[in-house]
Amino acid sequence: MAALAIVRRDLIRYLRNPVRTAMLFAVPLMLSGIFALVFGGGGADQISIKVLLFDEDESLLSKLLEGAGGSSEMDQRLEVIPVGEEGDELMERGEASALIHLPKSFTSDYLMGRPTTIDVVKNPSETFLPKVVDEGVGIGAVALSAGSRVFRSELETIGGFVGSETFPTDLAVASVSTGFNQKLKSVERFLMPPVVELETLTLSEATKDEDAPEFNILAYFLPGFSVMGILFLAQSATRDILRDREQGLVRHLLTAPVTTADYVRGKSLSVLLVTTAGFAVLVAIGIAAGVQWGYAPAAAAMIVASAVMASGVLLLITSFVNSERQGDTLTTIVIMVSSMLGGAFFPISQMPTFLRPISASTPVFWSVDGFSKLTIGGGGFADIAINLAVLIGVGGLCMVFGSLLLQRKLARGVV
Amino acid sequence: MRKIVAIALHDLRRTLADRGAVMWMFLLPLVFATFFGLVTGGGSSNPSDAQASLTVVDNDGGVVARDLLEDLAGQGVAITELSPGEREASEDLVRTLVIPAGFSEGVLAGEQQTLRLEKEPGTSEEAALVVQARIFTAITRLIGRTVEAAQGVESTDPVSSQAFTDVVVSDDLVSVESSFAGKATAHPDGFAQSIPGMAVMFVMLVALTYGAATISAERANGQLRRLITAPVTKTQIVAGKIGGRWIVAAAQITVFVLVGVIANKLFGVQVGDRPFQMWLLLLLYGLVVAPLGIAVGGWFKDPDRAANIGVMATMAMAAFGGCWWPIEIVSKPLKIVSLTIPSGWAMRGLHGMISFGRDLTDLGPELLALAAFGAVFSLLATRSIRVD
Numbered sequence: 044m045a046a047l048a049i050v051r052r053d054l055i056r057y058l059r060n061p062v063r064t065a066m067l068f069a070v071p072l073m074l075s076g077i078f079a080l081v082f083g084g085g086g087a088d089q090i091s092i093k094v095l096l097f098d099e100d101e102s103l104l105s106k107l108l109e110g111a112g113g114s115s116e117m118d119q120r121l122e123v124i125p126v127g128e129e130g131d132e133l134m135e136r137g138e139a140s141a142l143i144h145l146p147k148s149f150t151s152d153y154l155m156g157r158p159t160t161i162d163v164v165k166n167p168s169e170t171f172l173p174k175v176v177d178e179g180v181g182i183g184a185v186a187l188s189a190g191s192r193v194f195r196s197e198l199e200t201i202g203g204f205v206g207s208e209t210f211p212t213d214l215a216v217a218s219v220s221t222g223f224n225q226k227l228k229s230v231e232r233f234l235m236p237p238v239v240e241l242e243t244l245t246l247s248e249a250t251k252d253e254d255a256p257e258f259n260i261l262a263y264f265l266p267g268f269s270v271m272g273i274l275f276l277a278q279s280a281t282r283d284i285l286r287d288r289e290q291g292l293v294r295h296l297l298t299a300p301v302t303t304a305d306y307v308r309g310k311s312l313s314v315l316l317v318t319t320a321g322f323a324v325l326v327a328i329g330i331a332a333g334v335q336w337g338y339a340p341a342a343a344a345m346i347v348a349s350a351v352m353a354s355g356v357l358l359l360i361t362s363f364v365n366s367e368r369q370g371d372t373l374t375t376i377v378i379m380v381s382s383m384l385g386g387a388f389f390p391i392s393q394m395p396t397f398l399r400p401i402s403a404s405t406p407v408f409w410s411v412d413g414f415s416k417l418t419i420g421g422g423g424f425a426d427i428a429i430n431l432a433v434l435i436g437v438g439g440l441c442m443v444f445g446s447l448l449l450q451r452k453l454a455r456g457v458v
Numbered sequence: 459m460r461k462i463v464a465i466a467l468h469d470l471r472r473t474l475a476d477r478g479a480v481m482w483m484f485l486l487p488l489v490f491a492t493f494f495g496l497v498t499g500g501g502s503s504n505p506s507d508a509q510a511s512l513t514v515v516d517n518d519g520g521v522v523a524r525d526l527l528e529d530l531a532g533q534g535v536a537i538t539e540l541s542p543g544e545r546e547a548s549e550d551l552v553r554t555l556v557i558p559a560g561f562s563e564g565v566l567a568g569e570q571q572t573l574r575l576e577k578e579p580g581t582s583e584e585a586a587l588v589v590q591a592r593i594f595t596a597i598t599r600l601i602g603r604t605v606e607a608a609q610g611v612e613s614t615d616p617v618s619s620q621a622f623t624d625v626v627v628s629d630d631l632v633s634v635e636s637s638f639a640g641k642a643t644a645h646p647d648g649f650a651q652s653i654p655g656m657a658v659m660f661v662m663l664v665a666l667t668y669g670a671a672t673i674s675a676e677r678a679n680g681q682l683r684r685l686i687t688a689p690v691t692k693t694q695i696v697a698g699k700i701g702g703r704w705i706v707a708a709a710q711i712t713v714f715v716l717v718g719v720i721a722n723k724l725f726g727v728q729v730g731d732r733p734f735q736m737w738l739l740l741l742l743y744g745l746v747v748a749p750l751g752i753a754v755g756g757w758f759k760d761p762d763r764a765a766n767i768g769v770m771a772t773m774a775m776a777a778f779g780g781c782w783w784p785i786e787i788v789s790k791p792l793k794i795v796s797l798t799i800p801s802g803w804a805m806r807g808l809h810g811m812i813s814f815g816r817d818l819t820d821l822g823p824e825l826l827a828l829a830a831f832g833a834v835f836s837l838l839a840t841r842s843i844r845v846d
């Protein structure tokens with residue numbers, strides 16, 4: 044009964060200070076939102092590649108090359124800005140992803156079969172976008188080179204026309220036209236449309252079945268940050284135990300008909316309830332933002348199991364420390380490090396191979412992994428059985444040992 | 459001046475006496491920088507070393523498919539070939555190119571074939587663009603080769619495999635020569651991104667949490683009021699408080715720069731070759747965030763609330779300023795946002811030194827922007843502190 048009174052008192056304190064309570068949820072929600080904005084539809088789809096074009100040739104051929112992005116998707120992302128000599132200086136200031144320089148005699152060299160080079164100056168402070176430009180220019184160069192091999196004689200004739208001071212005769216023009224036409228006819232089936240096309244799709248679209256949850260980028264980040272969030276919530280709840288001791292509240296309570304066991308039971312239950320309720324709130328906010336948490340009973344089980352894990356781990360750490368300050372330092376390190384290693388920030392697949400076994404040894408991993416199976420994989424109880432067992436097993440053991448240690452310390456008057 | 463220094467040193471002593479503060483100042487930034495550095499590319503930050511990974515599943519195995527695969531390989535794209543069975547068993551795929559069965563025969567017969575590039579959701583969009591462009595290059599080369607092989611073949615007949623392999627592709631008439639602007643010492647991934655990024659983030663975090671909470675607590679418990687009874691002016695108190703936060707920031711910055719230098723010497727981690735100038739730039743940045751922390755502390759009476767607001771403001775400014783990822787990966791509107799916050803300008807300046815090899819004297823806009831932020835935040839700090 045006394046234990047329940049302690050739980051009631053703690054819950055009322057959280058409800059009486061809604062701003063402070065809301066702050067506890069703000070960080071995981073904000074982090075999820077930022078990650079979703081950057082890596083989701085609000086960001087990645089809008090990536091534009093700024094390219095400076097220094098076209099000294101200014102011929103039809105160079106204009107054709109300017110349009111050789113490779114695909115309409117690529118073209119949409121390109122923002123081509125014509126520049127002059129100042130292009131190099133702009134690149135030195137990192138104003139664009141790349142500068143393309145077409146030399147003055149580009150067209151005439153090409154027509155006459157003389158090797159010619161397109162210079163691409165890339166921005167070293169960017170990793171991938173300059174490479175995209177490099178590859179895009181490469182597509183144009185490869186196409187022109189292949190065209191040169193097939194239509195060499197016709198191109199040289201045109202080159203002769205360009206170099207000549209007199210206008211070409213009708214017969215000469217007709218002969219080039221016929222040459223082009225005949226060669227094109229023989230290869231039309233390979234070129235119009237191109238004999239090989241590329242279809243690009245995101246895997247979730249390709250493999251989606253009726254039962255799989257709708258893709259939502261928040262579903263990738265919210266579970267991880269929520270797990271980190273409830274660890275901080277559990278930290279805040281267990282901090283009360285140390286604060287109660289430092290402020291002398293425990294001594295006061297023990298003069299009432301309250302045993303150390305009542306106090307520890309009440310506090311443990313209070314931490315568990317606060318953590319579970321906190322996670323449920325985060326899940327509810329996620330649902331409002333369009334995240335599908337998968338099969339509801341399985342998600343509920345994961346919420347409770349994760350709360351048991353968070354409460355247990357934080358109670359155990361609290362049972363070892365002797366002051367609020369010491370507790371804050373130690374628990375913050377444990378939470379941050381285990382959240383990073385456990386995949387709360389980045390998917391495990393992005394981690395170096397040597398870190399992955401370490402990751403799997405953190406309880407955070409089992410929680411994040413379980414939620415991923417539900418939110419992304421559309422799994423059920425069978426898929427998360429091991430996750431539930433690990434979380435409840437580890438969390439339960441930590442909670443039991445933590446409570447016993449706390450109780451012993453209270454009884455000895457250490458805490 | 460002596461009074462300002464005395465107040466500043468007193469604040470520094472108090473901060474260093476707090477074990478939690480020391481952990482957030484020095485330990486966690488190093489843990490974060492190491493973790494983010496490892497996850498986003500490790501120690502190799504040479505601009506030419508960046509690799510976009512691609513798994514290829516060749517269901518065809520014919521001569522045209524093999525030719526395509528050869529053309530796909532090259533600098534910038536790391537290719538792993540898997541059989542369809544191996545693909546099913548693999549869990550770490552990022553993006554996969556599927557070559558359909560009958561691809562070679564179809565291409566040689568002039569029947570349109572579709573290659574499928576499957577991307578895992580949530581993976582790098584920029585790396586996918588590199589891969590896509592590489593595939594288009596290979597397709598263009600393949601079509602060119604097929605067209606050359608088709609010369610003299612009846613338009614209804616398929617091109618033979620022999621004719622396709624017999625095509626001797628001479629050197630390309632049009633070639634591409636690539637170079638990097640500036641001195642190109644390192645590009646921003648791995649540690650070249652995480653060390654400056656975490657330095658900028660944690661200097662701000664400590665100023666906006668411990669700095670803000672300390673001022674808030676001093677205001678709430680009347681310490682600031684008591685201070686004004688001593689022979690010091692409000693300006694001296696504010697300057698002393700800003701000075702205290704700046705010395706804390708300077709201590710952090712010095713450690714981060716030293717760690718960068720040591721990591722460079724021991725592990726070859728590339729963080730630029732201008733550590734002293736980076737140190738100076740970060741010290742200026744410290745002068746921007748120190749008054750911001752004081753201002754936040756002055757706005758809130760509850761220290762916990764001031765610290766919470768500080769945490770959230772730091773997270774947002776770190777993310778949008780490019781501390782967590784290279785700013786190139788964000789959309790244009792977010793790039794503009796990065797120019798409205800001090801962390802964005804600090805990161806811009808640091809990357810100017812690390813990636814372009816620019817000197818501090820070449821970073822005029824960045825230095826001016828930081829100085830302007832510093833002036834505005836100092837004004838806000840002066841207005842937000844109430845000592846009477």
